Amino acid sequence: MRARGFRAVAGVDEVGRGALFGPVVAAAVILAPDRPVRGLNDSKLLEPERREVLAERIRERAVAWAVAAVDAATIDCVNIYNASRTAMRLAVGRLSPAPDFVLVDAVPLDIAIPQRPLIKGDARCHSIAAASIVAKVYRDACMRVWAEVFPQYGLDAHKGYATAEHRRAIEQHGLTPLHRLSFEPVRAHSLFPLDTRLQLELFDTVGAA
Secondary structure, rough: HHOOOOOOOOEEEEEOOOOOOOEEEEEEEEOOOOOOOOOOHHHHHHHHHHEEEEEEEHHHHOOOOEEEEEOOHHHHHHHHHHHHHHHHHHHHOOOOOOOOOOOOEEOOOOOOOOOEEEEEEHHOOHHHHHHHHHHHHHHHHHHHHHHHHHHOOHHHHHOOOHHHHHHHHHHHHHHOOOOOOOOOOOHOOOOOOOOHHHHHHHHHHHHHH
């Protein structure tokens, strides 16, 4: 992209899309060409300790970085696809300086900035990989905090994903206010399951606003 005249190219990615608990988190990163970060890769392919090291280096050396989150209640209202796009759009909007081009993992965003969605972008593009690492480390830190609030769910271990341990905890202890009621198997344990038609109506209302 820099060969085409763009000088502030941001990579954007989200994490937590498949979790049963908590927010979806997105990050946007503009890497500095003269301060490279070695070893960038899809955050899912890195060991936690390596992610922490890389996230710190990214935050220190990047031209700009930003994080945004969309909570479980909003996910239930607008669905996870739209919530993920919203989180990524918000992260891009928080960058200073603002980017003049955006590389995004897979999905297009509602932004006025030129962009290019890349399938498996976190494995193909350093700036998207950097964003995935920053977002993952941020969300994992949030899960460690919530693990202290809800210790019976083991959130510090599985980070809110649908592991056997998490499913058993839901069956034994019920749901917290931060579980995603529109997701299975959470929906099956909810006293007030969110109807799909209502979910669509809520999304239409939010979109109209």
